[in-house]
Amino acid sequence: MRKRASLQRHLAIGLAIGVSVMWIAATAAAALIVRAELDEVFDSAMQETAQRILPLAVIDIISQGEERPTQRILSIRKHDEHLNYVVRDEKGNVLMRSHDAELNIFPPFEKTGFTTTETHRLYSEAAVRGTVTITIAEPLDDRRKATLDAAMALALPLGVLIPASFVGVWWLVRRSMRPVHVFGDQIERRGSGDLTPVDTASLPREITPIADGVNRLMERLRRALEAERIFTANSAHELRTPIAAALAQTQRLVAEAPRGPLQDRARDIEGALHSLARLGEKLMQLAKAEGGGLIAAKPHNLVPILSLVANDFTRAAATADRLDLRLPKEPVMSRMDADVFAILARNLIENGMKHAPAGTRVAVSLTSERVFSVSNAGPPVAPEVLKTLTRRFARGETSADGTGLGLAIAESIAAGAGARLELLSPASGRKDGFEARVYLDQGQA
Numbered sequence: 001m002r003k004r005a006s007l008q009r010h011l012a013i014g015l016a017i018g019v020s021v022m023w024i025a026a027t028a029a030a031a032l033i034v035r036a037e038l039d040e041v042f043d044s045a046m047q048e049t050a051q052r053i054l055p056l057a058v059i060d061i062i063s064q065g066e067e068r069p070t071q072r073i074l075s076i077r078k079h080d081e082h083l084n085y086v087v088r089d090e091k092g093n094v095l096m097r098s099h100d101a102e103l104n105i106f107p108p109f110e111k112t113g114f115t116t117t118e119t120h121r122l123y124s125e126a127a128v129r130g131t132v133t134i135t136i137a138e139p140l141d142d143r144r145k146a147t148l149d150a151a152m153a154l155a156l157p158l159g160v161l162i163p164a165s166f167v168g169v170w171w172l173v174r175r176s177m178r179p180v181h182v183f184g185d186q187i188e189r190r191g192s193g194d195l196t197p198v199d200t201a202s203l204p205r206e207i208t209p210i211a212d213g214v215n216r217l218m219e220r221l222r223r224a225l226e227a228e229r230i231f232t233a234n235s236a237h238e239l240r241t242p243i244a245a246a247l248a249q250t251q252r253l254v255a256e257a258p259r260g261p262l263q264d265r266a267r268d269i270e271g272a273l274h275s276l277a278r279l280g281e282k283l284m285q286l287a288k289a290e291g292g293g294l295i296a297a298k299p300h301n302l303v304p305i306l307s308l309v310a311n312d313f314t315r316a317a318a319t320a321d322r323l324d325l326r327l328p329k330e331p332v333m334s335r336m337d338a339d340v341f342a343i344l345a346r347n348l349i350e351n352g353m354k355h356a357p358a359g360t361r362v363a364v365s366l367t368s369e370r371v372f373s374v375s376n377a378g379p380p381v382a383p384e385v386l387k388t389l390t391r392r393f394a395r396g397e398t399s400a401d402g403t404g405l406g407l408a409i410a411e412s413i414a415a416g417a418g419a420r421l422e423l424l425s426p427a428s429g430r431k432d433g434f435e436a437r438v439y440l441d442q443g444q445a
Contacts, residue, residue, distance in 0.1 A: 007177070008173055008174060008177045011173045011177075012166075012169055012170045012173040012174070015169045015173065016165055016166040016169040016170065019165040019169060020162045020165055020166075023158055023161055023162060023165065024158065027151075027154050027155055027158060030154050031147070031150065031151040031154055031155075034147065034150045034151070034154070035147045035150075035151075038143065038146055038147055038150065039143065042121070042138060042143055042146075043114060043121070043123070045083075046083065046114075046121070046123040046136045046138055047123055047125075049083055049085070049136055050085070050123055050124075050125040050134050050135075050136045051125060053085060053087075053134060054087070054125055054127050054132070054134045055127065057087045057095070057096050057132065057134065058127050058128055058132050060096070061087075061095055061096070061132065082138060082139070082142050083098075083136055083137070083138055084097075084098045084100055084101040084102070084105075084136070084137045084138075085097065085098050085101060085134055085135060085136045085137065086098075086101055086103065086106050086134070086135055087132060087133070087134045088109060088132070088133050088134075088135075089131060089132060089133075090130060090131045090132075090133075092108055092109070095132070101137070105117070105119065105120055105137055106122070106135050106137060107122075109124055109126070109133045109135065110124075111124065112124050112125050112126055116140075119139060119140060119141075120137045120138060120139055120140060121137070121138045121140060121143065122135055122136065122137050122138075123135070123136045124136075176204075179202050179203050179204060179207065180203075180204075180207055182202070183198060183203055183207065183211060186198045186199070187214060189418070195218045195219070195221060195222040195225070196218075197215040197218065197219070198211055198214060198215055198218075200212065200215070235283075239276075239280045240277070240280060243273055243276055243277050243280065244277070246273055247270065247273040247274070247277065250266055250269050250270045250273055251270060253266045253269075254266040254267055254270060279405075282405040282406070282409065283405075285343050285347070285405075285409050286392075286405055286408065286409050286412065289340070289343065289409045289410075289412035289413045289416065294336065294337055294340050294413060294416040294417040295335050295336065295337060295417055295418065296335050296336070296337045296338070298335070299333040299334055299335050300333065300334070300335075300338060301331040301332060301333060302332045302333075302334050302336070302338075302341055302366060302370075302372075302440075303327050303328065303331060303332055303366065305338050305341055305342055305345070306325075306327065306341075306345055306364070306366050306372070307325075307327060308342070309342050309345045309346050309349065310323055310325045310349070310364060312346075313349060313353070319353055321361075322353060322356070322360070322361050322362055323349070323361065323362055323364060324361045324362065324363045324364065325364050325365075326363070326364070326365040326366075327365075327366055328366065328367060328368045330368055332366055332367075332368060332370055333370075334370055334440045334441050335417075335418075335441060336413075336417045336418075336419065336440060336441070337417070340413055340417060343409065343413065344372075344409075344410050344413045344414070344438065345364075345372065345374075347406040347407070347409050347410050348372075348374040348406070348407075348410055348436045348438075349362065349364060349374055350406055351374070351406045351407060351410075351436065352364075352374045352375065352376040352434075352436075353376075355376060355378055355434060356376035356377055356378060357377055357378055360376065360377040360378075362374065362375070362376045363375045363376070370439070370440040370441060371437060371438070371439055371440070372437070372438040372440060373428075373435055373436065373437040373438070374435070374436050375427040375428070375430075375433055375434065375435035375436075376427070376433055376434055376435075377430075377432060377433045378432060378433055378434055379432060380425045380426045380432050380433070380434075381423075381425035381434055386423050386425055389407050389423060390407045390408055390410075390411035390421070390423070391408060392404070392405060392408045394407075394408070407421075407423070407436070410436065410438070414438055418441055419438055419439060419440045419441060420438070420439040421436065421437070421438050422436075422437045422438075422439070423435070423436055423437075424436075424437060
């Protein structure tokens with residue numbers, strides 16, 4: 001499967017490369033400007049040197065009279081001479097030169113001003129009506145080295161600026177995309193049990209229309225689920241009255257009919273009507289489990305709710321001595337709706353009562369870590385069967401009376417309320433039996 005492109009990664013890399021290219025371009029432009037400025041400075045220095053030396057050379061030459069031997073100016077101390085010069089007369093004879101000057105790099109004087117050879121930059125100046133000239137020579141390598149040193153001084157900070165730009169851009173993009181990730185997490189946590197609108201106050205202006213569209217979609221989905229739930233609940237509720245009337249008439253028929261096939265058939269009808277009444281009740285619970293309102297606005301204590309549900313079983317004659325309830329002393333807070341948790345607990349306890357062998361007890365516990373569990377004895381359930389028990393009307397390998405909706409209702413409630421239902425067989429700490437364990441508030445913030 002093709003990996004989806006990351007907008008954050010695309011923006012970070014694109015912006016970082018763009019900033020780096022701009023840094024490099026700016027450095028290159030600055031290097032060109034520095035080179036032009038250095039050439040101007042060097043040319044000015046050559047011109048100033050020529051105009052300072054030439055008048056002194058003329059005075060010195062005139063003071064020597066007719067005999068003008070070539071003077072080679074000695075240096076006071078050893079040093080690198082970047083500027084060399086020669087002073088000539090009108091015939092081209094060398095009258096004076098610097099100590100490192102090589103005559104082969106000085107072409108014959110033609111005019112005043114700047115000229116450039118393959119190796120040197122030259123400046124020539126004349127005095128005494130052109131009878132005395134001076135030519136200053138500077139190696140082009142010196143200028144190139146100065147330009148290169150200046151360019152390196154500009155480029156070296158890029159070794160820090162470019163990585164810093166990558167890190168800074170990545171941090172900025174990631175920080176800017178954080179509201180989008182929070183928005184995605186909020187949507188991810190939504191389900192059929194929580195279709196409340198997503199908070200758009202902290203979202204960027206560009207993402208707000210998408211969030212508004214998602215909120216409108218969830219509102220339409222909520223109305224559709226609510227309509228389905230109401231229809232299912234109303235249907236099951238409307239069936240109660242005719243079923244109750246038919247059950248009453250059947251019970252009267254059983255009482256009035258003589259013993260024999262007629263009374264047996266009436267009892268079969270009575271049993272079928274009882275099963276139909278239980279199915280209607282389960283369908284109402286399933287509608288509640290698959291609808292909205294599974295999560296309360298504020299956390300509340302589940303301990304008294306489970307205690308009330310357990311009391312219903314202990315008061316019933318058939319289950320009075322079969323429940324082993326363990327509750328923590330401290331409150332167990334959860335955002336699961338109280339009625340929804342009661343439906344969840346009742347279905348899991350009923351499931352345990354139906355499938356536990358006669359004379360055994362069903363263990364019901366709620367821990368301070370918000371783990372609710374119901375376990376019972378009995379033969380282990382095969383793993384392939386265990387995976388199917390949360391499907392609607394799945395009954396597994398059992399002959400116990402039931403609708404096959406109890407675990408499906410519990411699974412729907414757990415999924416919609418941000419909890420997790422886990423089925424175990426054998427039960428924890430046993431070699432046989434069955435356990436249903438609910439981890440509450442697993443998907444809630």
